[in-house]
Amino acid sequence: MKGEGKMVFKSKLKWVGLVGLVLSAFSLCTHFLLARYTDDEGISQYQSAITIFSWRPMFENADLSTLKPLYRRLWGPVRRLESLHPHANPRGNYAVPVSQTNGYIFVRIRGDFHEIRNSISDVVVISRLLNATLVIPEIQSATSSKGISSQFKSFAYLYNEDQFMAALANDVNIVKTLPKNLKGARRKKEIPTFNVPHSASPFFYLHHVLPVLNRHSVVELVVSEGGCLQAMLPPHLEDYQRLRCRVAFHALRFRQEVQELATKILNRLRATHRPFIAYDLGITRDVLAYYGCAELFQDVHTELIQHRRAWMLKRGIVKGNLTVNSEDQRRNGSCPLMPEEVGILLRAYGYSWDTVIYVSAREVFGGQKKLIPFHAMFENVVDRTSLTSPWELNKIYGHEPNLVDKYPKPPPSAKEEIKFEAWKTSGPRPRPLPPPPARPKSYNIEGWWGWVAESDNEPETTVMELRTNAHKLLWEAIDYTICVEADVFIPGFDRDGKGHPNFASLVMGHRLYQSAASKTFRLDRKKVVEHMEEIRDHLYEANRTWITSVRRHLRKSIIDRLAEESTKSKSLSFLSFPVPECSCLRPEIEALNYSSSPSTPSQFLAGLGGMHPCPSWMNNNTISSPNDKETDEDLDDDVTTSQLLFRSSSDNHEGDGEEINTKEDTQMEDQEELEGGES
The missing domain is CATH 3.40.50 (Rossmann fold)
Structure with a gap:
C-alpha cells in the first residue's frame, strides 16, 4: 500500500511540473506576441519613461514667471521683428507647369x-x-x-x-x-x-x-x-x-521615422516646462583646416588639421600657406568660438546654471573634453544621445547589412618555407635574421587617428565610415528640427570647410523666415574675442563694466547684425537670409512700431528694401500694444565693480547662479530686471 501511495504521489508531482512548464511556455509566447504587435508609440512611451534619459534635469526654482522683465530679456520675442511674417507664395502672374516639357x-x-x-x-x-x-x-x-x-x-x-x-x-x-x-x-x-x-x-x-x-x-x-x-x-x-x-x-520634410524621433526629442525638452537654448558648435576638421586654426588644438589633432589643410591646398580649395598663425585668425574672428567662450557669454548675459541647452554637432573635433568647461557652467546640457535610447536611433537607420566581422582573423603568420629559405641565403654565421613579415595595417593602428604616425596619406574611407557619414545626415536632420524650434539659438560658427554658409546659417535663415521674432544671436566673433582677451587672466571673474559691455554686444547682435548678414551670407546662400523676398510686413504693427520708436524697425527694414505688405487674411492676429514694450535703456550706469562667479555643476546650487555675495551684484540684477530685455 505504501509503495502504491508513493507512486501516486510521484505521478501527481509529474503532472504538476508538466502543467507548470505549459503555463510558463504560454506566458512566454504571450509576452513575445505582445512585444511584437504592440503599437510602436506605446512601446516608445514605455521606454522613454524607464530607460531613455541619461539626462536628469536639475532646476533651482520651478517657478519661472514669464511676466518678469528678466524673462522677457532672456527668452522673450524680439519686438522689433514681430512685424515680419513668412509669405513665400507667388505674386503676380505665376503659371503652373505644362505637361509638355523640354526634357x-x-x-x-x-x-x-x-x-x-x-x-x-x-x-x-x-x-x-x-x-x-x-x-x-x-x-x-x-x-x-x-x-x-x-x-x-x-x-x-x-x-x-x-x-x-x-x-x-x-x-x-x-x-x-x-x-x-x-x-x-x-x-x-x-x-x-x-x-x-x-x-x-x-x-x-x-x-x-x-x-x-x-x-x-x-x-x-x-x-x-x-x-x-x-x-x-x-x-x-x-x-x-x-x-x-x-x-x-x-x-x-524629413521622412516619417526621422520626423517622429525629432518630435519626440522636442517634446522631451518641452516636458520640463522650461524654455531652452540650441547651440550649434560648428567645430569640424574641415573648418579648422580651411581657416588655419590648427594651433588652437594640440598633439594629434593639430597634425590631423594640418594634413587636411595640405590636402585642401593641393586641390585648390584654399589658398595661402600651410602654416598659419592661428591666434591671429582667432582674433580676426575666423575661427569657431570654443564652447567655454560661448558658455561665458551666456552666463554673462544672464542665463543661469540650470538653463536647458541642446548641443547640436555633426562632429565635435577634439572630443568631448572640449565640452567639459561648458558642462561645468551649465547643469542641463543635452544632445540627441542623452534624449534618446540606442534602439530609437537604430530604428531610423532601418535594417542594415552586417559589415563587422565578429571573429576577426588573426595576423597571417610567416610560412615555414620562407623561414627556411631565408636561413639558406643569409650567409655564414652569425646569420642576421630577416625582418619579420609585415602585419596587416589594421593591427598597427591604435585608434582612428593612428595612420598619422605611419603615413603621409590618409587611408581610404571604409564602407563603415561611409555608413556613419550617412547616419550623420539623419543626426543633422534631428538637430536641424530642434534648432529651428528652439526658444533661443546661438551658433559657434557660421561657415563650412569651403568658406560657404554652414548648417547654423541655414538654421538662422529658417528661423528668420518662420519666426523672425525668435531670439537668435548672430555673434561678431572678432568682438567676442576682444572681450575674452580683456579677462584672459581671470576668465571666471569679471567686473561690472565687462558684463555690461558683453550684454550690450549680445543684444545688438540680434538686430544690428542682420544688416551685415543681408549682404555677406545672402550673397553666398539665399536660404541663410530669405528676407525680404519671402517675408511680408504687417501694416498695423509697422505703424505701432514706427510711432512708438521711429528708429527701431524702420531703419533696418528700409535697408532691406522691397518689403511687401502682408495680405489682409494675415492681419487678424492680435498684436503687441506699445504699452507692453520695455524701454531700451542703456546698460551703462555708475555702479561699483563686482565679480561674476561662474559656479561649476559640482557646487552647491543655491542662489541665483549669476552674481552673488555682494551688494553691488544685487543692485545689478535689480537694474537688469528694471531694464527688461527689449530687443
Whole structure:
C-alpha cells in the first residue's frame, strides 16, 4: 500500500511540473506576441519613461514667471521683428507647369546636410527655369553602396518623396525615376553630363544646358559644391527666390521615422516646462583646416588639421600657406568660438546654471573634453544621445547589412618555407635574421587617428565610415528640427570647410523666415574675442563694466547684425537670409512700431528694401500694444565693480547662479530686471 501511495504521489508531482512548464511556455509566447504587435508609440512611451534619459534635469526654482522683465530679456520675442511674417507664395502672374516639357533633368548631389538642402532648392528652380521635368535628386551620401539599409533609396533616406512632389505640384513637374529608355541610356553613359560650377548664373543654364536638353531630352547634373545656382537673382526672377523658400521650408520634410524621433526629442525638452537654448558648435576638421586654426588644438589633432589643410591646398580649395598663425585668425574672428567662450557669454548675459541647452554637432573635433568647461557652467546640457535610447536611433537607420566581422582573423603568420629559405641565403654565421613579415595595417593602428604616425596619406574611407557619414545626415536632420524650434539659438560658427554658409546659417535663415521674432544671436566673433582677451587672466571673474559691455554686444547682435548678414551670407546662400523676398510686413504693427520708436524697425527694414505688405487674411492676429514694450535703456550706469562667479555643476546650487555675495551684484540684477530685455 505504501509503495502504491508513493507512486501516486510521484505521478501527481509529474503532472504538476508538466502543467507548470505549459503555463510558463504560454506566458512566454504571450509576452513575445505582445512585444511584437504592440503599437510602436506605446512601446516608445514605455521606454522613454524607464530607460531613455541619461539626462536628469536639475532646476533651482520651478517657478519661472514669464511676466518678469528678466524673462522677457532672456527668452522673450524680439519686438522689433514681430512685424515680419513668412509669405513665400507667388505674386503676380505665376503659371503652373505644362505637361509638355523640354526634357528630364537627373541630378546627383554630393556634400553634407546643408549642401544637400541648398542644392535641392537650386535644382528645383533650375528645372522651372528650363521648363524641364525634374527626376527626384539622388543623394550620393545615401546610396546603397554606402552600406545603408536597402529599404531606402537615396533621397527617401532623408526626405519624404511624396510630400516633396505634392508640395511642388504647381511649380515643377517631378517624377521618381527616368523613363525606361532613358534609364538604359544613363546606365550606358550615353546621356550628356554637366559638372555644374558653384553658384552658376541663369545665363549658364539658358545658354549651355538648355540647348543640350532640347537635343537629347535629358541631361545629368552633378552638384558637389553645395549650390548650383547663384544666390542673388535679377529682380524679374524674384518669384524664383520664393520658390527656393517653398522648397526648403515647406516641401523638404524629413521622412516619417526621422520626423517622429525629432518630435519626440522636442517634446522631451518641452516636458520640463522650461524654455531652452540650441547651440550649434560648428567645430569640424574641415573648418579648422580651411581657416588655419590648427594651433588652437594640440598633439594629434593639430597634425590631423594640418594634413587636411595640405590636402585642401593641393586641390585648390584654399589658398595661402600651410602654416598659419592661428591666434591671429582667432582674433580676426575666423575661427569657431570654443564652447567655454560661448558658455561665458551666456552666463554673462544672464542665463543661469540650470538653463536647458541642446548641443547640436555633426562632429565635435577634439572630443568631448572640449565640452567639459561648458558642462561645468551649465547643469542641463543635452544632445540627441542623452534624449534618446540606442534602439530609437537604430530604428531610423532601418535594417542594415552586417559589415563587422565578429571573429576577426588573426595576423597571417610567416610560412615555414620562407623561414627556411631565408636561413639558406643569409650567409655564414652569425646569420642576421630577416625582418619579420609585415602585419596587416589594421593591427598597427591604435585608434582612428593612428595612420598619422605611419603615413603621409590618409587611408581610404571604409564602407563603415561611409555608413556613419550617412547616419550623420539623419543626426543633422534631428538637430536641424530642434534648432529651428528652439526658444533661443546661438551658433559657434557660421561657415563650412569651403568658406560657404554652414548648417547654423541655414538654421538662422529658417528661423528668420518662420519666426523672425525668435531670439537668435548672430555673434561678431572678432568682438567676442576682444572681450575674452580683456579677462584672459581671470576668465571666471569679471567686473561690472565687462558684463555690461558683453550684454550690450549680445543684444545688438540680434538686430544690428542682420544688416551685415543681408549682404555677406545672402550673397553666398539665399536660404541663410530669405528676407525680404519671402517675408511680408504687417501694416498695423509697422505703424505701432514706427510711432512708438521711429528708429527701431524702420531703419533696418528700409535697408532691406522691397518689403511687401502682408495680405489682409494675415492681419487678424492680435498684436503687441506699445504699452507692453520695455524701454531700451542703456546698460551703462555708475555702479561699483563686482565679480561674476561662474559656479561649476559640482557646487552647491543655491542662489541665483549669476552674481552673488555682494551688494553691488544685487543692485545689478535689480537694474537688469528694471531694464527688461527689449530687443
